[in-house]
Structures are given as C-alpha cells and as structure tokens.
Amino acid sequence: MGAERLRSFLTSRRGHLAFFLAPALTLITIFYLVPLILSIYISLTPLKYWQLNRYLTDLSHPLENYYRLFYLVTHHPDIGKVVITTIVFTGLTLVVNVVGGLLLALATYLMEERFSLFYRTLWLLPRMTPIAVYSLLWYYFFHGSRFGILNSILLSLGVIHKPVWWGVDEKLLPWGAWMILVYVNGLVGVSFGMIIFYSALRSIPREQVMAARVDGATTTQLIRYVLIPSIKWHIVFVTVWELLSLLTTYAHIFLLVEWGLIDKWWGTTWALFVFNTAFTAQALDQGLAAAAATVLVAIGLVLGLITLKIMGFKELMIEPRGEL
C-alpha cells in the first residue's frame, strides 16, 4: 500500500515538482540553510576554544556576542580598520571588476576573433591558477626586499633608491595595503565580468550593430547607445554577484596577510576577520565569529536588494506586453 501511495504522489503534479526540485533543495538545505541556522545559533552562545560540551547549550546571554562585536567596532582601533578596509576593498574592487570586465568584453568584442580568443584566454589565467600559486606570484612581485620584482624594476630605473615594503610601510598605509588587495583580487575578478559581458554582446543580433554603423554611429556611439543598453541586465547581474562574492572572499587576502605582505589590520576584511576570530590560535572565539558572520550575511542581503532596486531588477522581471 505504501508503494502505491508513493507512486500516485510521484505521478501527480506536486510529485513532479518535488522530484525535480529535490536535488537543488537538498544541496541548498545541507550546504547553506543548515550552516546558516547553526551559525546564527552559535552566535547566541558564548562558544570558544571549540568547547562544545561546555558552551553550546548556554543561552543565558544570547546577545552578548553582538554587544561585544558592537563594542569592538566602535572602540577597538584595529577593528575599525577592518570595517574601513572592507568598505574600501569591496567598493574599489567592485568598480574594477565591473568596469574592467566591461572594457575587456568590449575590446575583445570589437577586435578580430583570432586575437579575441587569445586575449580572453590570457585574462582567464589568474582564475585558472590555484589560489596559493597565484598569491605567491604577487607575493614575489610586491615583496619588500630589493629582490621583489616591483622593487627591482623601480630600483634599476632609478625611481626609488631603496626597497619599499608596499603593503606594510607605515608611510604608505592604508593605501599601500589596499592597492595590493584591490589589484590582486581585481585581476582575478575581471574575467568573470568579461565572460558574461562578452557572451551577452555576442548575442546582440549582428544586424543591430550593422544598422547602428549605417545609421552613422562611431565606435564610441555604438558602445554608448547600442551595446551597453543592450547588456544592461547583465551589468546588473554581474554587479550584484561580484558585490556579494567580494563581501565574503578572503582566500587570497588570508595568504597575503599571513605571509606578511600586507598590514595585518589594514589588509583584513570582515570575512577574513570572521575566519581569524573563529579558527586562529590567538582567538578561537567561535561565538563572536558567528555573530560577525551573521552580520555579514545580513549586510550582504540588504546591499544585494538595494543594488537590485537601484538598477531596476523589477523592470527586468515584468513580462513583455507582447504584440498589439
């Protein structure tokens, strides 16, 4: 009888829906919803040093971690630096990624196909390189000794007379550290925008571009009046996507800070702060880290929604009115 009921459920409309959505829902539940709920729960406990038995059931001061976090942000100078670094890093890298990706896509779209493919592949290299290898590359490049590539070039050109610790030198902070952060992450990030924008540009009917040329458009006018308006929704998508991933990225940054290439606090973003607080020996303060992570999710959600609102996502979802 059980088999019979299962069968009638699977052949019903709801059964079909459940069947096809189940894999995705399962993955989202296991890898996103459950951790999120766990994380929020942990943020309400005083969990530290992974002493689960001792702290995990203690809900006597549920908002304690949030008070601590607020106090740190407002009173601790280093945590203040983390907040500013996060804002500057996310903002600047977002601009670099979206504008850079757009420029690359336009350039590769307008150039001859055989050069275009080569050029696009070139820009994908950073993304294909393992994170540690890629970070190491820039570690050597920006290294503060006279053997650092940038230093050795500038020294031999006579621009500087002694080696510079670009990301650590007090005189260059905070911008020294920020520039390296933006540069290293931007170089990986632009390829995403480039790929999306390039394929979007390629899907514009060829005749529309021809028509614009015949109508008298120069390349600049073509870009401004036809190409960019045609890929507006892709720009919205990439902006939101990059914003959210920049808020949560920390892999490259972690390595560069760890290796001492950039300043510990002017080089730490909120996501890295969460990681360090939870997992490094100095802190191991999982409750506080969970609170910080929860705040980050909330901020990401709000910023994402605001961006969609500003860029008119609703308009995109309205069904066309069709032929009249």
Added chain:
Amino acid sequence: MVEVRLENVTKKFGRVVALRDINLRFRDGKFTVVLGPSGSGKSTLLYLIAGIYKPTRGRIYFDDKDVTNLPPNKRNVGLVFQNYALYPHMTVYENIAFPLKLRKTPQRKIDEKVHEVAKLLHIEELLDRYPHQLSGGQQQRVALARALVKEPAVLLLDEPLSNLDALLRVKIRAELKKLQEQLGITAIYVTHDQAEAMALADEIIVIHRGVIQQKAPPKKIYEEPANLFVAGFIGNPPTNLLKARLVDGAIELGGSRITIPARLPRDGYIVVGFRPEHASVDAEPLENHASIPGEVYVVEDMGKEKILTIIIGGEMVKVIAPPTAEFKPGDKVYVNIPYRRIMLFDPETGARIEA
C-alpha cells in the same frame, strides 16, 4: 540621389569567393532588384555598397566619388534588414531619430523630420511604443522610416518583406513601390522572391554563385532570359526545360519531330524551354505551333486558372489552362507552343541560343 557603380569588385571570405569580378551600374533614382537564391552573394553585394564589408578587389563609386574605403557612417546610405534590426531599448521615436541624433541635428529639427517621415509611413500613432509592442508590418515601417529619415543617397533593402505573412507582403510591396516613385530615391533591393522582383523593379539583376547572370528590365528578363538559370528561376510555375536531341537540324521531343524556323546544329543536344502560360493544351495539334503529344497527369484548379501537369516522353511539364478547360488525368492531349515562344539553350554552357 546618386548612381552607384561597382568596378571589377571581388569579395572573398577566406577562400570562399562570394562575388566574382562584378561590374554594375545602379541607375540614379531607379528601383533595382538584386535577385538570387540563398548563398548567391546578393546580400554581400548590398553590404559592400553599405560599407559594412570592404571588397577584396575592385572599386565602388557613388557618382564620381570613390567610396571603396569609406566606413558606413560616411556613406549616407539607408539600410533596411529582413529582421528590421530595431533597437529594442528605444521607442519608435528614438529609433527613427537615432541617425539624426548621431549627426548632432538640433532637437527641433529632429522632431520635425521624425514626424514628417512617420506621417509618410503612417506610423505617427506608434511613436511612443517599443519595438516589441509592434507587429511585424509595423516594425518594418519603422525600419523603413529610420532608413529614410536621414535622406540617404541610396536606400538599401535586404529582403525587407520576407518576415511578413503573404497577404501583408503583397500589400506593402505596392506601397514600397509607390513610395520609391514618390521620393525618386535610388533603391537597391535584395530578394530571393522572383515575384517581388518582377513587381518592384525598374531593373532586375539576377545573381547566382557570385556571378551576374543577367541585368535587364523585368519584361526582358521574363521574355528573354539570358540562360538556363534565369529561365528556371523566374516565373511561377517556372519555365519548362526539356533536353532534346537534334536530328538533321530538327528537334526530337516526346517522340515527335519539331522543325522551327531557326538555324540549329545538325545534331547533338539542345534544351527546349517554354513558359507554362505560353503553351496551350488541346486535343489536336495546332498550326504554327510546335505540337507535342502527351498525357495529362494532374489537374490543379486554382480558380482563376488550371495548372496541368503533362507527361511528355517521360518528363513532366506544367501548362496553364483557362479555368473552363475540361481535362482529367489520363487524357491524351497535345501541348501546343507558338514557335516564337520557344526558347533554346545550349546544354553545355546554359546560354540562350538566339533564334
């Protein structure tokens, strides 16, 4: 308005030769139709004139001005595409105004011109709509308006009616012809539809595999096709073409021997052509006609006429008969073709043999 001239123009894409050594003159203020099957190179020809492609060899002139190396935005041509290629993010008004806006025309002047051309094409009430809110026929008019608003030296049309349904196509076809006459603009129109070509053209250029087959007014193309390709391409149903043997200077066809007043080789082969509308089907052979015996295979009643398919010596031909004709499959009949309507072609070269 200008005269467009192509001198020794060749266009290759990689190793593919799209157009081979083209010499053409498109007369000022005339409606010229470039007719050919798909892949014949006709659109390439149009894009060369528009400046979207550059010729591999040869020169292109607008009157005496060499425009070979000018980009499209310096040529002042209007171009209408088969899929209209309207800008989807602009309203009809903005679409039409676009060429003028690019030229930095003052807003007041733009407004004036857009309304003028919109009135001409009866789309004034559509100006604030977006392309996706228009029907195919309306989009087509907008595309035409956009091409005309800048008063182009040449109007280029690339299969502009092919995406419309059959009824609308015939309607807009007539309007297009009227419009061109009214404006006196040099128009070059590319199509694969021979009926469109016949209806619109002052002059037809038939193109096949990148080579010009014939250039002549419609009537001449119809009555005196230069070769087998043109004869087979023009007309609906198309010209009947039958391969025949020559015996002592006479044509042997379907078991009967036809002697026509033309000088022919004594023997060998020849292709005999005649149009379905020029022959008649009768029970008896007729005087002054080539009469070939055959058997009725199919009768299609089109209302205004009947299309008969007749088997002659194992091959099928089509003949148009009056609606009153009473034939049924299996009838033994004679296909009678007036001598002066018979076309003869060289089977080797395909060229027409002048009688």
